Amino acid sequence: MNRNIIFLLVAVTIFSTLYYLQDQLFSSEPETQAPQIVEEKKVQILVLSSDKQKSQLIDKKDFEVVEINESTFNESGDERREDIIIRPGARYRENLLNGQPLKNSHISNVGDSDFLLLSIHQDEVPYYYEVKSSGILESVPLQPGDLVSFVSTTSSESNLLQTGYQDVGNLTSKVIISNARIIQVIKGDLIEGKEANDDIKHSLVIALKVQDVLRLEMAQKIGDVSIIPSGLVNRYLSIRSSDILEHQFGIRELRGKEQ
Numbered sequence: 001m002n003r004n005i006i007f008l009l010v011a012v013t014i015f016s017t018l019y020y021l022q023d024q025l026f027s028s029e030p031e032t033q034a035p036q037i038v039e040e041k042k043v044q045i046l047v048l049s050s051d052k053q054k055s056q057l058i059d060k061k062d063f064e065v066v067e068i069n070e071s072t073f074n075e076s077g078d079e080r081r082e083d084i085i086i087r088p089g090a091r092y093r094e095n096l097l098n099g100q101p102l103k104n105s106h107i108s109n110v111g112d113s114d115f116l117l118l119s120i121h122q123d124e125v126p127y128y129y130e131v132k133s134s135g136i137l138e139s140v141p142l143q144p145g146d147l148v149s150f151v152s153t154t155s156s157e158s159n160l161l162q163t164g165y166q167d168v169g170n171l172t173s174k175v176i177i178s179n180a181r182i183i184q185v186i187k188g189d190l191i192e193g194k195e196a197n198d199d200i201k202h203s204l205v206i207a208l209k210v211q212d213v214l215r216l217e218m219a220q221k222i223g224d225v226s227i228i229p230s231g232l233v234n235r236y237l238s239i240r241s242s243d244i245l246e247h248q249f250g251i252r253e254l255r256g257k258e259q
Helices: 002-027 070-076 115-119 135-139 210-222 241-258
Strands: 042-048 063-069 124-131 147-155 171-186 202-209 224-229 238-240
Touching: 042 070, 063 070, 115 171, 124 210, 147 210, 171 210, 202 210, 210 224, 238 241
Parallel strands: none
Antiparallel strands: 042 063, 124 202, 147 171, 147 224, 171 202, 171 238
16 A cells, blocks of 8 residues: 555656646747848939029038938839939920929930920020031030130231231121030041041030021121130120231330441
């Protein structure tokens, strides 16, 4: 009888121990791991920093780069910064507001069908001018939006195109058109392997009033016309060859008397 009681007590003890260990091993909840935060990709867009008017020239200072979430970008219909095409002389196609994202549809680049219409004012026409000397375009690079002046050299006695500069005592050079606005610069292709590219023709598309077009056409028929950036010449500048010749002759006379 005592053996049975002892055996029963031992069995109960072993069972209780196993039950306790099982409860400790399987009832404890696993440690919860903190969720990992995945940072969303960013997309760069261009946003205007001020209001802009239709036909206004586009400047790099007009907008700033802004980063937005890729999910927001996909829902917005905006365009990536690297996909926006802005060439020199580009203009706005419409009025835009401060903070508005910039799109290609807002931009008119040189060569687009509406570019000339946006570039000229109501009283102006586009004028195609072929630059005789490309030196001005190389030494002082001209860009769309720059202002230029036309200087005409004529003779009061003859047509320079027919007689040349034989009548040196009656020549006059003066500004006939000032502050003409460049719409487009068309540069001729360089000939590879050729030392001098004098035959290359560079051209400008310039916004002129009809009266200025007539004045320029007349000047080119009776004399020489050159183009100069407006910032380098006074609009009322006029030089006569007689003044230069008198100055030279005066110096020669003084030198002759000194001898």
